[in-house]
Amino acid sequence: MNNTNIMIVGVGGQGTLLASRILGDAALNTGLDVKVSEVHGMSQRGGSVVTYVKMGKKVHSPVVEKGEADIILCFEKLEALRWIDYAKKDARIIINDQRIDPMPVIIGKARYPDSIIEKIKAEYPNTVDVPALNMARECGSIKAVNVVLVGVMARHSEIPEEVWLNAIEKNVKPQFIELNKKAFNAGYDYAVCLAGK
Amino acid sequence: MFLRGETTMKKLMLGNEAIARGVYEAGATVATAYPGTPSTEITENIAKYDEIYSEWAPNEKVALEVAIGASVAGARAVCAMKHVGLNVAADPLFTASYTGVNGGLVLFVADDPGMHSSQNEQDTRIMARGAKVPVLEPSDSSECKEFAKAAFRISEEFDTPVIVRLTTRVAHSQGIVELSDKEDYRIKPYVKDPVKYVMMPAMARKRHLAVEERMARLREYADNSPINRIEWGDKKIGVITSGISYQYSREAFGDVSYLKLGMVHPLPEKLIREFAGQVETLYVIEELEPFIENQCLKMGLKVIGKELLPVTGEYSAALIREKVLGKSFEKLNNLEDTAPPRPPVLCAGCPHRGTYYVLKKLRLTVTGDIGCYTLGALAPLESLDTCVCMGAGIGMAHGMEKALGKEKSRKTVAVIGDSTFIHSGITGLIDMVYNKGTGTVIILDNSITGMTGHQHHPATGFTIRGEPTKQVDLVKLCQAVGVERVRVCDPFDLEGFEKAVKEEIEADEPSVIIARRSCALLKGVKFGPILSIDSEKCTRCRMCMRLGCPAIVDRSDHIEINPTQCVGCELCARVCRFGAIGKAGDSNE
Numbered sequence: 001m002n003n004t005n006i007m008i009v010g011v012g013g014q015g016t017l018l019a020s021r022i023l024g025d026a027a028l029n030t031g032l033d034v035k036v037s038e039v040h041g042m043s044q045r046g047g048s049v050v051t052y053v054k055m056g057k058k059v060h061s062p063v064v065e066k067g068e069a070d071i072i073l074c075f076e077k078l079e080a081l082r083w084i085d086y087a088k089k090d091a092r093i094i095i096n097d098q099r100i101d102p103m104p105v106i107i108g109k110a111r112y113p114d115s116i117i118e119k120i121k122a123e124y125p126n127t128v129d130v131p132a133l134n135m136a137r138e139c140g141s142i143k144a145v146n147v148v149l150v151g152v153m154a155r156h157s158e159i160p161e162e163v164w165l166n167a168i169e170k171n172v173k174p175q176f177i178e179l180n181k182k183a184f185n186a187g188y189d190y191a192v193c194l195a196g197k
Numbered sequence: 198m199f200l201r202g203e204t205t206m207k208k209l210m211l212g213n214e215a216i217a218r219g220v221y222e223a224g225a226t227v228a229t230a231y232p233g234t235p236s237t238e239i240t241e242n243i244a245k246y247d248e249i250y251s252e253w254a255p256n257e258k259v260a261l262e263v264a265i266g267a268s269v270a271g272a273r274a275v276c277a278m279k280h281v282g283l284n285v286a287a288d289p290l291f292t293a294s295y296t297g298v299n300g301g302l303v304l305f306v307a308d309d310p311g312m313h314s315s316q317n318e319q320d321t322r323i324m325a326r327g328a329k330v331p332v333l334e335p336s337d338s339s340e341c342k343e344f345a346k347a348a349f350r351i352s353e354e355f356d357t358p359v360i361v362r363l364t365t366r367v368a369h370s371q372g373i374v375e376l377s378d379k380e381d382y383r384i385k386p387y388v389k390d391p392v393k394y395v396m397m398p399a400m401a402r403k404r405h406l407a408v409e410e411r412m413a414r415l416r417e418y419a420d421n422s423p424i425n426r427i428e429w430g431d432k433k434i435g436v437i438t439s440g441i442s443y444q445y446s447r448e449a450f451g452d453v454s455y456l457k458l459g460m461v462h463p464l465p466e467k468l469i470r471e472f473a474g475q476v477e478t479l480y481v482i483e484e485l486e487p488f489i490e491n492q493c494l495k496m497g498l499k500v501i502g503k504e505l506l507p508v509t510g511e512y513s514a515a516l517i518r519e520k521v522l523g524k525s526f527e528k529l530n531n532l533e534d535t536a537p538p539r540p541p542v543l544c545a546g547c548p549h550r551g552t553y554y555v556l557k558k559l560r561l562t563v564t565g566d567i568g569c570y571t572l573g574a575l576a577p578l579e580s581l582d583t584c585v586c587m588g589a590g591i592g593m594a595h596g597m598e599k600a601l602g603k604e605k606s607r608k609t610v611a612v613i614g615d616s617t618f619i620h621s622g623i624t625g626l627i628d629m630v631y632n633k634g635t636g637t638v639i640i641l642d643n644s645i646t647g648m649t650g651h652q653h654h655p656a657t658g659f660t661i662r663g664e665p666t667k668q669v670d671l672v673k674l675c676q677a678v679g680v681e682r683v684r685v686c687d688p689f690d691l692e693g694f695e696k697a698v699k700e701e702i703e704a705d706e707p708s709v710i711i712a713r714r715s716c717a718l719l720k721g722v723k724f725g726p727i728l729s730i731d732s733e734k735c736t737r738c739r740m741c742m743r744l745g746c747p748a749i750v751d752r753s754d755h756i757e758i759n760p761t762q763c764v765g766c767e768l769c770a771r772v773c774r775f776g777a778i779g780k781a782g783d784s785n786e
Contacts, residue, residue: 011539012541013544024209024371025209027284027748028207028209028373033373034371034372035211035337035370035371035372036209036368036371036372037366037369037370037371038238038312038371039237039648040234040238040314040369041234041235041314041648041649041650042234042313042314042541042648044541044574044650045537045541045542045543045544045569045572045648045752046541046542046543046747047539047540047541047542048538049266056616059372060302060369060443060444060445060446060447060448061444061445061513061514062366062371062372062444063366063445063513063514065513065514065526066514066515066526067526067527078537078539079536079539081532081535081536082536083532084232084532085529085530086526087529088529089529091529098761100747100752100759100761101747101759102537102538102539102540103539103540103542103575103577103745103747104537104538104539104540104751105537105574105577105752106745106749106750107576107577107742107745107751108744108748108751109537109576110537110538110771111537112537113535113536113537116346120532122341122783123531123532124530125531128594133607133761142761143759168214177631192569193712
């Protein structure tokens with residue numbers, strides 16, 4: 001049961017699917033068994049979305065269960081809180097410091113919780129927060145948020161950098177490869193920087 | 198450890214993509230479908246193979262009829278749909294079961310336990326039992342490909358359509374698939390055979406006997422085929438399972454004994470008895486209906502299944518651990534569960550938002566339908582009153598009128614998407630016209646099949662491969678069935694649209710409003726710059742909040758537009774009476 005379990009959580013439309021495709025392709029190159037469980041259809045329309053990526057000698061269920069995730073890559077703060085029970089105690093939690101209000105908050109029927117990142121950090125010491133939106137904007141498009149975050153995660157994986165870059169090339173349209181490589185490097189360098197502190 | 202640089206025939210594929218690969222490798226040449234989550238990507242991926250003719254059909258019934266025709270002609274043919282699509286295709290299926298096939302005929306039917314994107318969670322195995330056709334059930338992408346190929350062989354050997362049943366977690370999970378070469382399947386000669394293909398009573402009586410004889414042979418096949426296999430482990434526990442439940446079971450039970458069924462209808466009775474005889478406690482683990490379990494009970498076996506596990510929702514390894522093994526999850530943190538829910542919403546820029554804003558304002562009863570626009574039922578738009586199945590909205594509006602009379606039902610309209618209208622709305626409209634109804638139907642024409650991820654349909658004017666083709670003219674179509682009041686409106690022209698709705702519900706004859714505006718996610722849909730709210734002009738009247746736009750947020754002391762969510766559609770600017778919403782400065786982007 002030494003699988004590596006990764007979750008990518010976020011809001012439909014944020015590009016979690018592309019991130020999971022890149023991750024899946026990179027994982028395939030390790031020679032391990034890989035499964036990736038995706039969400040399509042209705043939840044994709046601005047709902048809470050989760051993708052599971054599992055790799056190991058033999059992967060059975062494509063789904064990560066509570067308390068089993070080694071890494072959770074969170075595209076949005078509230079989604080980090082929603083899925084945090086899935087983390088192992090020593091899990092690496094990467095949180096994009098971005099807030100997207102869900103409809104119940106927008107219409108005043110619920111409150112967006114305060115200080116989510118601080119609360120999670122207090123429970124999970126291996127938590128990092130990433131200003132991925134600004135980083136993506138600096139790279140040329142806020143749509144590259146997903147690949148910035150992949151870059152941060154890549155730094156914390158055992159998969160070599162060039163495998164990730166190949167996976168990006170395979171999964172994005174030719175005209176966006178440069179932008180996405182730039183975004184990946186920005187995320188990767190950010191993580192290196194954090195590790196150096 | 199790394200396979201970098203090596204050419205490998207292994208690929209990570211979605212279950213649906215692996216099905217498409219299996220269809221290709223089997224040498225099939227005709228594929229038809231109507232899109233439906235979680236089955237859509239099967240046909241989208243088949244369309245990438247030049248060797249296979251593929252199409253989007255108007256609905257699943259037509260799709261299956263096309264596939265049956267191709268099979269009778271001698272080709273290997275496939276048809277894909279979601280579970281509820283099989284209801285639409287049930288009529289041809291139940292009789293194609295009698296005629297049997299010439300070239301192999303395989304249906305890929307994707308169930309949706311947990312209803313990620315569906316209106317019910319019916320179990321396709323029960324439909325298949327009714328139709329007397331065999332069912333294969335793969336448990337990962339690799340099996341998706343292999344079972345797709347096996348299905349053709351079974352179809353031809355036993356002269357029967359075959360269903361390959363998927364569930365969401367198999368269809369939408371990627372796993373490693375080893376690619377093989379394409380089989381050299383040659384189209385079989387077509388031989389006229391009315392006793393086999395013309396199902397009039399005299400012929401059908403003979404064919405029903407053939408079906409029963411076939412089922413007996415299939416039961417024998419199930420007992421002997423490697424598609425059903427025993428994996429011996431600790432014999433204290435034996436688990437009979439199939440599909441994704443097999444994967445969950447392996448994680449939850451570990452090294453016990455498994456009877457892993459690849460064919461779930463008909464069931465291998467001898468194999469089940471052999472397995473049951475050698476284990477101490479026997480569990481049946483299956484999502485949805487107790488299909489395998491009931492068969493075991495009928496055979497007089499003592500099995501544990503639904504007494505511990507639900508017939509509703511998706512299973513997981515954790516659920517099996519908790520319900521069967523009594524091991525529940527202990528929370529690893531002290532965080533309170535305070536995350537408010539995040540239901541799906543209509544996208545920023547969605548044309549339906551204008552429609553629902555007006556319908557809510559007019560306080561109409563709205564019989565709805567299946568698509569992105571079903572999301573109009575949720576707060577704050579809360580406009581839909583009903584959603585049953587594809588095409589139901591029109592018939593239901595007509596039924597309400599006939600129940601209540603014209604005056605009491607005057608404030609009722611039906612809404613239906615363009616693709617859904619073609620699928621099965623047109624027949625409802627014909628009924629309304631023919632039977633002297635006076636209802637109002639609003640066709641939400643966003644020029645694409647939206648919810649399933651942008652598939653073309655007969656009213657877009659393009660084929661599955663994006664080639665231009667004849668385009669159904671919705672205006673002329675409605676006029677042709679006898680609707681004299683047909684008008685086209687832009688749902689973002691709120692005043693004009695409201696006026697049109699008011700006029701049409703007052704009319705004492707059937708009417709159709711085509712609310713035409715492209716899906717905001719379509720390529721080529723361009724809006725202006727993103728917007729912001731001038732807090733000095735804003736009176737916090739909250740008119741804009743009524744739109745339920747995911748980009749407009751109430752920060753309690755002020756209302757603001759989230760620049761990462763806004764697409765610049767300007768609908769909010771149209772409802773603002775104080776001119777407080779305008780183009781944001783460059784600083785926001």
